[in-house]
Amino acid sequence: MATVEVINLRKQYQDVVALEGVSLEALSGQMVTLLGPSGCGKSTTLRCLAGFLEPDGGDIRIDGESILSIPSNRRGFGVVFQNYALFPHMTVAENVGYGLKLRKCSRAEIETRVFDVLRAVRLNGLEDRLPREISGGQQQRVALARALVLKPRLLLLDEPLANLDARLRDEVRWLVRDLQQQSGITAFYVTHDQSEAMAISDMVAVMKAGNVAQFATPREIYQRPSERYVADFTGEANILACKEAASAGAGRMCVSVGGTQLEVAGATTIAPGSDVELLLRPEALRLAGVGEEADFTGTIAKCAFLGASQHCEIALSDGNTLKLAAPPNASVAPGSTVGIAIDRSHAWAMPKVAS
Numbered sequence: 235m236a237t238v239e240v241i242n243l244r245k246q247y248q249d250v251v252a253l254e255g256v257s258l259e260a261l262s263g264q265m266v267t268l269l270g271p272s273g274c275g276k277s278t279t280l281r282c283l284a285g286f287l288e289p290d291g292g293d294i295r296i297d298g299e300s301i302l303s304i305p306s307n308r309r310g311f312g313v314v315f316q317n318y319a320l321f322p323h324m325t326v327a328e329n330v331g332y333g334l335k336l337r338k339c340s341r342a343e344i345e346t347r348v349f350d351v352l353r354a355v356r357l358n359g360l361e362d363r364l365p366r367e368i369s370g371g372q373q374q375r376v377a378l379a380r381a382l383v384l385k386p387r388l389l390l391l392d393e394p395l396a397n398l399d400a401r402l403r404d405e406v407r408w409l410v411r412d413l414q415q416q417s418g419i420t421a422f423y424v425t426h427d428q429s430e431a432m433a434i435s436d437m438v439a440v441m442k443a444g445n446v447a448q449f450a451t452p453r454e455i456y457q458r459p460s461e462r463y464v465a466d467f468t469g470e471a472n473i474l475a476c477k478e479a480a481s482a483g484a485g486r487m488c489v490s491v492g493g494t495q496l497e498v499a500g501a502t503t504i505a506p507g508s509d510v511e512l513l514l515r516p517e518a519l520r521l522a523g524v525g526e527e528a529d530f531t532g533t534i535a536k537c538a539f540l541g542a543s544q545h546c547e548i549a550l551s552d553g554n555t556l557k558l559a560a561p562p563n564a565s566v567a568p569g570s571t572v573g574i575a576i577d578r579s580h581a582w583a584m585p586k587v588a589s
């Protein structure tokens with residue numbers, strides 16, 4: 235399978251700079267997700283990979299060889315886009331087998347491969363239906379089967395689940411990941427859904443205005459984001475401004491927040507004495523017990539019972555609000571005063587970056 239390098243890719247549409255210099259890499263068999271808000275350049279990157287767009291600069295290499303001069307239909311990639319456009323007059327089996335027919339495979343081989351791939355996407359039994367006779371989720375699985383049946387060396391998926399409802403999206407998401415892992419195909423996946431990206435990826439590229447803000451594992455972008463933008467985009471985040479950082483050695487630093495001194499882990503890019511932002515995910519905070527010394531004291535502003543936990547918003551006297559998940563039976567009446575303890579092992583200091 236293929237190792238893919240995207241090197242300093244640049245693309246401009248008339249006066250819009252869509253990609254300023256995108257670099258990332260997918261090792262053989264990895265699923266790499268491009269995550270970011272609308273307009274940050276995810277689809278443009280994918281379209282350059284597919285060969286539908288020609289970049290203005292940079293390179294795309296597969297196993298070390300540039301592919302920029304190879305037309306899209308010769309790249310041997312499988313492509314699944316949001317608008318899956320199945321042939322309406324062909325049955326499910328004919329849709330899936332169409333690419334094999336173009337490649338002049340024998341009828342027996344087409345039958346076997348179509349049967350196998352339809353079983354893999356759990357559509358066996360629906361071979362003779364027309365696209366209009368199956369559901370949206372099933373149509374999307376036909377589109378996936380159509381790409382997989384050709385055994386592509388690279389699979390490109392652009393928001394493939396965007397048209398599905400939440401339950402189906404979950405189901406097809408796991409199926410996509412299972413099939414990708416079983417087949418060992420290297421894949422790029424575009425989404426603006428943070429939970430989708432975290433769930434299915436080996437690596438995530440968080441994109442920001444035509445650049446890659448951070449390229450790392452799902453765990454790292456969530457627990458050790460490079461900057462506020464990444465922290466905000468990858469989950470619920472409490473972010474507090476800190477006065478300054480003093481190095482405590484080996485990636486640790488002392489920060490001062492609301493009069494409290496904390497020693498926490500932080501990005502190595504933080505210069506001593508500079509302003510920093512402290513990330514406290516909700517799970518880094520808990521309500522302090524009776525008699526326990528608290529890091530902060532605040533007033534419960536809002537509370538919602540979610541079943542396994544209670545979502546609480548706590549207003550601090552300096553104007554900041556902290557969100558935390560309280561145990562389901564904790565007493566958290568709005569208006570009451572509570573102490574908050576920080577689990578320092580979950581705190582993370584980020585450099586303050588102009589947005």
Ligand SMILES: Nc1ncnc2c1ncn2[C@@H]1O[C@H](COP(=O)(O)OP(=O)(O)OP(=O)(O)O)[C@@H](O)[C@H]1O
Nearest residue numbers: 247250251252271272273274275276277278279426
């Ligand atoms: N054909 C085009 N002509 C001009 N500008 C374009 C064209 N396609 C995209 N753009 C612009 O390029 C930038 C990047 O677009 P792109 O489609 O890559 O973003 P995206 O992250 O995939 O967004 P979305 O999630 O909305 O699909 C945006 O500012 C967009 O408006």
